[in-house]
Amino acid sequence: MRYAKEAGRIVIEDPSEFDPKHIFDCGQAFRYLKAGDCYTVFAKSYKCLLRNEDGYAIIETDNIDYFRDYFDLERDYAALKKKLTGKYDGLKSAVEFGSGIRILNQDPFETIISFIISANNNIPRIKGIIERLCEGLGEERGGYYAFPAPERMCRAEESFYRSIGAGYRSEYLVKASRRLADADFAELGRLSTDEARKRLLGISGVGPKVADCVLLFAYGKTDLFPMDVWSRRAYRDLGMTPDGNASRMSGRLVEKFGDLAGYAQQYLYYYYRENKLT
DNA sequence: CCCCAGGTAGGCT
DNA sequence: AGCCTACATGGG
Numbered sequence: 001m002r003y004a005k006e007a008g009r010i011v012i013e014d015p016s017e018f019d020p021k022h023i024f025d026c027g028q029a030f031r032y033l034k035a036g037d038c039y040t041v042f043a044k045s046y047k048c049l050l051r052n053e054d055g056y057a058i059i060e061t062d063n064i065d066y067f068r069d070y071f072d073l074e075r076d077y078a079a080l081k082k083k084l085t086g087k088y089d090g091l092k093s094a095v096e097f098g099s100g101i102r103i104l105n106q107d108p109f110e111t112i113i114s115f116i117i118s119a120n121n122n123i124p125r126i127k128g129i130i131e132r133l134c135e136g137l138g139e140e141r142g143g144y145y146a147f148p149a150p151e152r153m154c155r156a157e158e159s160f161y162r163s164i165g166a167g168y169r170s171e172y173l174v175k176a177s178r179r180l181a182d183a184d185f186a187e188l189g190r191l192s193t194d195e196a197r198k199r200l201l202g203i204s205g206v207g208p209k210v211a212d213c214v215l216l217f218a219y220g221k222t223d224l225f226p227m228d229v230w231s232r233r234a235y236r237d238l239g240m241t242p243d244g245n246a247s248r249m250s251g252r253l254v255e256k257f258g259d260l261a262g263y264a265q266q267y268l269y270y271y272y273r274e275n276k277l278t
Numbered sequence: 279c280c281c282c283a284g285g286t287a288g289g290c291t
Numbered sequence: 292a293g294c295c296t297a298c299a300t301g302g303g
Contacts, residue, residue, distance in 0.1 A: 027284055115284075122283035125301065167299025172286080207286045228284045245293085246285095269284075281303085290295080 015057035017077045019100020020050040026270035044107040045146030090238045094271035108185040110147045111218035116205035132164035153177035172205025193221045222262035225253040234268040
């Protein structure tokens with residue numbers, strides 16, 4: 001995608017491949033504030049502002065290199081969408097609807113913890129819990145808080161996680177952060193999707209769905225298809241027969257879409273959830 | 279009162 | 292392996 005780096009900001013000339021609403025309303029990240037068409041985004045210990053200016057999309061930040069990678073700016077989403085809609089039926093309206101989506105490259109630890117919290121929960125609550133988690137344990141960064149490091153989270157007690165509203169997931173958060181306190185997150189990313197998934201499934205609170213979300217939203221693995229209630233609803237529209245087993249359905253979709261499966265899932269998820277299609 | 283939300287763990291067969 | 296249920300919490 002074409003963009004220009006300037007002092008303290010990135011200017012995206014063709015915002016048809018970059019729409020903050022699509023990027024953040026598609027449920028891959030939870031730490032952002034919306035004010036009109038302006039977004040404030042927090043990731044790891046960094047912050048950026050997204051806004052429109054004369055038809056340009058602007059990313060304002062002190063950490064240009066971090067957010068260039070975070071927003072996956074080197075990838076050609078126009079080509080990717082063309083491939084998806086050209087090769088497969090039943091994706092056209094979903095891809096058009098979420099045309100400005102980008103799959104983020106998020107911090108692995110933050111993503112694991114965030115999606116443990118996401119289990120059997122709704123997005124406004126997830127956002128609130130994560131916000132209180134950062135306020136309680138994150139480093140103060142001048143007006144906002146970083147996402148807490150594993151070494152800090154593993155020193156907090158279960159009662160703290162209860163107090164911020166994490167409910168029964170509090171026990172998972174304690175166990176997971178202890179497990180991850182000395183983890184090599186980069187090494188996990190060098191494994192195959194299946195090997196990395198196996199490792200993630202060993203973490204308390206991480207099941208198949210959370211593992212796939214972490215692999216997709218933090219490690220850029222796209223030969224996977226996280227199954228949830230909305231993707232399930234999309235299934236029959238792809239001309240396939242749901243058999244009730246999420247693992248098998250996911251597997252068949254990966255066979256169908258290959259390395260584009262993760263992208264296909266994200267367009268479908270956003271389209272079906274946003275339009276409340278059943 | 280009910281049902282639902284980007285599911286998972288533990289127990290049972 | 293696969294199926295079942297409890298699980299905190301808040302909103303509709």
